[in-house]
Structure formats: structure tokens, C-alpha cells
Amino acid sequence: MSGRVLVGVKRVIDYAVKIRVKPDNSCVVTDGVKHSMNPFCEIAVEEAVKMKEKKLIKEVVVVSCGPQQAMETIRTALAMGADRGIHVEVTGKDYENLGPLQVSKIMAALAKKEDALLVILGKQAIDDDCNQTGQMTAALLDWPQGTFASELSMEGDKIKVVREIDGGLETVKINTPAVITADLRLNTPRYATLPNIMKAKKKKIANVKPADLGVDITSRLEVLRVDEPAQREAGVKVETVDDLIARLKEAGRI
Amino acid sequence: MRTQTDMALREGALRLNLLLNSRTFYKFNSSVGVRSLSDNVLSKPVTSSAPEIVGDHIIYTQEHFALKESLRKIIDQEINPHVEQWEAEGIFPAHKVFKILGSAGFLGVNKPVEYGGLGLDYSYSVAVAEELGHIRCGGIPMAIGVQTDMTTPALARFGSAELKQEFLLPSIMGDKVACLGVSEVGAGSDVSSIMTKAVRKGDEYVINGGKMWTTNGTQADWICLLVNTSDGPPHRNKSLICVPMNLPGVQIARKIEKLGMWSSDTAEVFFDDVHVPCKNIIGQEGMGFTYQMLQFQEERLWAVANILTMMENVIQETIQYTRQRKIFNRPVLHHQSVHFRLAELQTEVELLRALLHSATALYIKGNDVTKLASMAKLKGGRLAREVGDSCLQFWGGMGFTSDVLVSRFYRDSRLMSIGGGADEVMLGIICKYMDTLPKK
Numbered sequence: 001m002s003g004r005v006l007v008g009v010k011r012v013i014d015y016a017v018k019i020r021v022k023p024d025n026s027c028v029v030t031d032g033v034k035h036s037m038n039p040f041c042e043i044a045v046e047e048a049v050k051m052k053e054k055k056l057i058k059e060v061v062v063v064s065c066g067p068q069q070a071m072e073t074i075r076t077a078l079a080m081g082a083d084r085g086i087h088v089e090v091t092g093k094d095y096e097n098l099g100p101l102q103v104s105k106i107m108a109a110l111a112k113k114e115d116a117l118l119v120i121l122g123k124q125a126i127d128d129d130c131n132q133t134g135q136m137t138a139a140l141l142d143w144p145q146g147t148f149a150s151e152l153s154m155e156g157d158k159i160k161v162v163r164e165i166d167g168g169l170e171t172v173k174i175n176t177p178a179v180i181t182a183d184l185r186l187n188t189p190r191y192a193t194l195p196n197i198m199k200a201k202k203k204k205i206a207n208v209k210p211a212d213l214g215v216d217i218t219s220r221l222e223v224l225r226v227d228e229p230a231q232r233e234a235g236v237k238v239e240t241v242d243d244l245i246a247r248l249k250e251a252g253r254i
Numbered sequence: 255m256r257t258q259t260d261m262a263l264r265e266g267a268l269r270l271n272l273l274l275n276s277r278t279f280y281k282f283n284s285s286v287g288v289r290s291l292s293d294n295v296l297s298k299p300v301t302s303s304a305p306e307i308v309g310d311h312i313i314y315t316q317e318h319f320a321l322k323e324s325l326r327k328i329i330d331q332e333i334n335p336h337v338e339q340w341e342a343e344g345i346f347p348a349h350k351v352f353k354i355l356g357s358a359g360f361l362g363v364n365k366p367v368e369y370g371g372l373g374l375d376y377s378y379s380v381a382v383a384e385e386l387g388h389i390r391c392g393g394i395p396m397a398i399g400v401q402t403d404m405t406t407p408a409l410a411r412f413g414s415a416e417l418k419q420e421f422l423l424p425s426i427m428g429d430k431v432a433c434l435g436v437s438e439v440g441a442g443s444d445v446s447s448i449m450t451k452a453v454r455k456g457d458e459y460v461i462n463g464g465k466m467w468t469t470n471g472t473q474a475d476w477i478c479l480l481v482n483t484s485d486g487p488p489h490r491n492k493s494l495i496c497v498p499m500n501l502p503g504v505q506i507a508r509k510i511e512k513l514g515m516w517s518s519d520t521a522e523v524f525f526d527d528v529h530v531p532c533k534n535i536i537g538q539e540g541m542g543f544t545y546q547m548l549q550f551q552e553e554r555l556w557a558v559a560n561i562l563t564m565m566e567n568v569i570q571e572t573i574q575y576t577r578q579r580k581i582f583n584r585p586v587l588h589h590q591s592v593h594f595r596l597a598e599l600q601t602e603v604e605l606l607r608a609l610l611h612s613a614t615a616l617y618i619k620g621n622d623v624t625k626l627a628s629m630a631k632l633k634g635g636r637l638a639r640e641v642g643d644s645c646l647q648f649w650g651g652m653g654f655t656s657d658v659l660v661s662r663f664y665r666d667s668r669l670m671s672i673g674g675g676a677d678e679v680m681l682g683i684i685c686k687y688m689d690t691l692p693k694k
Contacts, residue, residue, distance in 0.1 A: 072316070072320075076320065076323070079320060192320065192323075192324040193357070193358040194324070194359030194363065197320045198317060201316075
């Protein structure tokens with residue numbers, strides 16, 4: 001086993017930005033808009049770096065799929081302590097149509113190529129909220145998965161994962177190699193310190209194309225239209241309970 | 255104030271809070287609770303450092319932008335949530351804040367690597383100064399600037415190895431808080447008239463006198479003190495000495511109450527027969543004045559970088575406010591006098607930024623930029639007053655309250671034309687370069 005951890009990071013529109021839909025309803029405005037690393041991806045990177053600091057693993061390799069700008073996201077991860085990066089170049093229309101299925105095919109291919117012990121991803125991206133890439137990657141690799149992880153511990157060649165589920169917390173023990181997705185409370189990501197930002201300059205970022213990995217990234221999905229949520233409309237006040245029932249019946253709600 | 259105005263004001267404040275703290279519904283599910291973000295994260299203006307222009311920027315590289323992003327996170331997580339409280343208390347916990355910044359490497363950007371610094375060029379310091387302008391008050395950036403660019407440059411360049419180990423290293427790490435002792439009650443712009451004296455007795459100096467306007471004074475571990483060490487000509491009889499603040503005879507007479515910069519504690523300090531080892535002198539005796547002058551270019555550019563961001567933030571917040579505030583049935587912003595004035599102010603901000611960046615570019619190549627730095631500082635102080643005054647007017651009654659950034663900026667920024675070299679001193683320097691001063 002290589003002791004290598006693969007971490008996927010996604011460049012998304014910054015959480016603080018007010019999103020606007022393009023006038024032609026084709027997609028969201030991204031030009032000139034501030035982007036940053038998906039918050040759950042930051043948590044994933046932090047966990048991997050922590051594991052390396054505890055000497056549980058040997059190398060943290062960070063991966064991002066996208067155009068040139070994805071390199072910035074990789075560099076941020078390098079500044080947090082990742083060892084090297086892989087930029088999977090996807091541009092233009094291909095990038096617009098890139099979804100969890102395509103990314104998980106890429107991650108699976110890289111996991112095999114890099115002989116990874118673990119693949120750690122954020123549980124979901126804050127732009128599409130898919131929550132699929134981790135699960136699909138595990139399925140493609142036929143690896144166990146520990147999703148919504150709020151706590152991780154290595155126990156020999158198994159991993160104990162405390163998962164945040166609807167009913168509370170569930171603890172599972174899975175074999176390695178495995179796929180983990182990071183939930184909010186897994187850790188608090190560190191600030192990229194200035195010395196590490198400068199050191200990151202020297203770290204290597206390899207450039208590959210999906211074709212090089214034998215991955216077909218054609219999408220089976222077509223986005224028809226993007227709309228803003230309907231404006232919240234005013235409510236109506238009623239005086240009595242009978243009134244309420246009458247109104248609801250009128251509106252066909254009951 | 256009448257009750258109706260009260261209610262209107264309160265309503266306005268509420269609306270404003272909602273406006274500034276609103277998230278779009280898209281992000282509702284996933285954005286809540288990432289790290290410590292909640293209602294305290296006031297809206298960031300969308301004009302943040304655009305990595306799209308990295309290749310073409312006159313002085314900034316990828317690393318500069320990465321530095322700014324990381325520092326911005328620290329500001330948003332560790333500093334801004336507490337600003338209101340610290341402003342109200344009249345002091346901020348310098349040791350705590352400096353330790354956080356020091357651990358992340360932001361207090362020694364252009365200081366020697368042997369003492370925990372990063373040995374980077376001054377453009378990185380300017381990047382830090384610009385980013386610190388996102389702190390929602392003037393006091394804390396000022397205090398940080400004193401630590402990084404006023405008390406330590408001479409020490410870093412001319413201090414002995416032993417002295418640097420004792421004072422520079424912990425200041426860069428954020429373990430020790432420094433303050434600067436130059437101005438006195440009787441000497442401000444005329445630095446050469448200071449009276450504080452250090453008389454040599456064996457292998458000690460005995461210091462008597464007092465200093466004024468000492469930022470960080472009530473919390474500092476040591477003071478970089480400019481004193482008269484001989485009776486020679488006023489530009490050649492002064493020295494800089496590192497004096498621990500806990501020595502007997504060092505008295506913090508009072509914390510000064512000021513118009514602005516409330517979160518920064520400013521002290522008046524007295525020195526009553528303070529004994530300090532002679533080895534605490536920085537560099538050569540008699541060179542203190544020269545050493546202090548050498549770092550002025552950096553200090554002034556730093557102040558400009560800092561206030562630029564603050565002015566932009568105030569202009570952006572004013573745009574946001576006036577866009578939603580209606581008067582005579584349309585947004586205040588739609589009145590031409592308002593959006594035209596804001597355009598004028600933004601234009602001047604860009605001009606000042608251009609001057610700052612070109613002066614920095616020249617400086618890091620080894621040029622003397624005293625004239626440009628003085629011009630930039632002069633303009634910075636004056637423009638800040640214009641921005642504060644015009645924007646506050648557009649905020650109307652709300653601008654006059656303590657709830658908003660613009661009123662704090664109005665108070666805090668007034669200092670820029672006074673401290674760090676008053677406007678009149680800047681003008682004198684520029685005239686010297688223009689050779690327009692009357693000959694003696």
C-alpha cells in the first residue's frame with residue numbers, strides 16, 4: 001500500500017456571493033465572480049493533511065477538474081499542506097456539462113493509477129449540492145465508502161468512520177482502500193500560513209486530460225433552463241380557524 | 255429625537271442588518287455554519303481581489319493573491335466578529351490577535367528569515383496592508399502596522415544578533431507586543447525637538463522623559479524608544495533603544511481617549527530613571543534619527559495601502575445602502591448627485607491605488623520613493639476625509655449613528671492627515687523635491 005491519499009477539490013462560486021442567473025436562463029453568472037474552494041473540500045484537505053502530520057499516511061495528492069483556474073484551487077490546497085497536485089484539464093462546453101458521474105470516473109481512474117489508500121472528498125459541492133461524487137467513485141472502484149464523516153480513525157488496515165445521519169450518529173468500520181466524504185464537523189480547516197503559501201510555489205502540479213486516463217466525459221444530462229427561486233409572496237391574515245379552513249379549501253389545498 | 259424618527263431609525267437599522275447579513279436562498283442549505291460564520295459576517299463587497307488579472311498585475315503575483323485570501327479568512331473568522339465589542343471596550347487583545355497573525359506568518363513578511371520572518375520584498379507588506387483594510391475599524395490595522403512596520407524595521411536592519419533574538423523574533427512570532435516611542439507632548443512633527451534623555455552610566459543608560467501617542471502602549475512588552483544620547487546637533491545626537499515596558503520607572507500615565515481608533519489603546523508613558531543595558535541600543539549611537547527616517551517611506555506606503563481598501567469598502571457599502579433606501583419613491587442611489595459623486599470618489603481611489611502600486615514597484619527595485627510616498631500619504635489622508643464626508647451624507651440619519659461602518663470610518667480616518675507625518679510635513683517634503691522652499 002502506498003500510504004497515499006487522493007483528495008478531490010472543486011472550485012465553486014464563493015459562498016458569500018449573491019448569485020445571479022444569466023438573462024437567457026441558460027446558467028448562473030460566473031464571469032468576474034469570486035470563486036473559492038468548496039468549503040467541504042477544504043475540510044477534506046485538512047483531514048488528509050492532519051493524517052499525514054500524525055504519520056498515518058505518507059502523501060497527500062490533491063486533484064481538481066476544470067479549466068486553468070482550477071490550478072488556483074489546487075495551489076490553495078498545496079498551501080494547506082498537500083504534497084502535490086493533479087490538474088485534470090476540462091474546458092468549455094465539456095466543463096459546463098461536467099457532473100458527478102464524469103468526475104467520479106476520473107477520480108476512480110486516478111485512484112487506481114496513484115495506488116491510493118484513501119479517496120477523501122467533500123460530502124457535496126455548494127453550487128450543485130449533488131452529494132453523489134463520493135458514492136459514485138466508491139461504486140466504480142468497488143470500494144467501501146464512509147460518507148458524511150464527522151470523525152475518522154485508522155485502526156490497522158481498517159477505518160472507523162462516525163457518520164452523521166438523519167437519526168444521529170452511526171459508526172461503521174470499513175476496509176481500506178476506501179472512499180470517505182467529509183461532513184461539516186470533521187475538522188476546522190487551517191489557515192494557509194504565509195510560509196506555506198510560499199512553499200507551495202515549488203510543489204508540482206501535473207497536467208492530464210480525461211482522455212489520458214481513458215475516461216469518457218460525455219454527459220447524459222442536458223440543462224434545459226435555470227431560474228431563480230420564485231419571489232416570496234405576501235401571505236394572507238385570517239381572523240378565525242373557520243376562516244382558515246374555508247380559505248384553504250378555496251385554494252384547493254385541503 | 256422625536257419617537258417617529260426613533261422608530262424610523264430603528265427600522266432602518268433592522269433593514270440594514272437584514273440587507274448586510276442576507277444570504278441568497280440558493281446557499282441556504284450548505285452555507286450555514288461553515289466554520290464560525292453566522293450573522294457576524296457582514297457582506298463582503300463583490301469587488302474582491304480578482305485572480306483573473308494575475309498575469310497582468312503591476313506588482314502582485316499568484317502568491318500575493320493567495321496571501322490576501324488567507325489573511326482575509328483570518329480577519330473574517332478571528333477579528334471582525336469582535337470589532338464592535340473591542341471598539342466599545344476601547345481596547346483589543348493585542349497579544350491574542352498578534353499571536354494568531356504571527357503564527358500564520360503575517361507579522362514578519364519582509365523581515366529576515368533567521369528571526370522568523372519571510373524575507374519577502376515590500377510588495378508583500380503592501381498586500382498585507384491592503385488586506386488589513388477589510389478589518390471593520392481603523393484601530394486594529396493601525397496597531398498591527400505599528401508592530402510590523404514602525405517598531406521593527408530599524409531593529410531588523412541595524413540591531414545586534416542578541417538584540418534581535420530578544421526583541422525581533424518574539425515580535426514577529428506574535429509573542430511580544432511592541433510600541434513606538436517617538437512623539438512627545440512637546441514634540442510631534444518636529445522630531446528633532448524631543449527631550450527624552452538617556453545618560454550613559456557605566457554599561458547602562460538611565461532614561462528620563464516621556465512619550466505621547468504610544469499606540470499599543472498599555473499592552474506592550476517593549477518600546478522602541480528614540481532618545482537623546484548626547485548633546486550634539488539634533489539630527490545626530492539621538493539613538494533608538496529597545497526598552498522592556500516592565501522595567502522599574504516605566505509608567506503608563508494614562509490611556510488617551512480619542513475621537514476615533516477606539517479599539518487601539520493609545521498611551522502616554524513616562525520614564526523615571528529607567529535603567530537599561532547599553533547593549534539594548536539599536537545600531538550606532540547617534541544614528542537613531544537617521545534610522546527612523548529610513549523607514550518612513552515604508553510606513554507611509556503602508557498607511558496608504560490600508561486606507562485604500564477601507565475607502566473602497568465604505569463606497570461599496572454606501573452603494574448597497576442607497577440602492578435599497580428609498581426617498582421620494584426611488585432609491586437614493588438613483589439621484590444623479592449621488593451616483594455621480596460616488597463615481598468621482600471611486601476614480602480618485604483608483605488614482606491613489608495607481609500611485610501606491612507604482613511607488614511600490616519602484617521601491618522594491620531599490621529606488622528612493624520619498625517624494626511619491628509623501629504624495630500618496632498626503633492624498634490618502636485628504637481623500638479619506640472626502641470619502642467619509644460624502645458617503646456619510648448619503649447615509650443620512652443612519653450615517654450619524656454608531657451602528658454603521660461609515661460613521662466609524664469618518665472618525666477613524668481623520669487621523670491619517672495627522673499621524674505618521676502630518677499633511678503639512680508631507681507638503682514640506684514634496685516642496686523640497688520640487689525645490690520651491692525659500693532658501694535660508
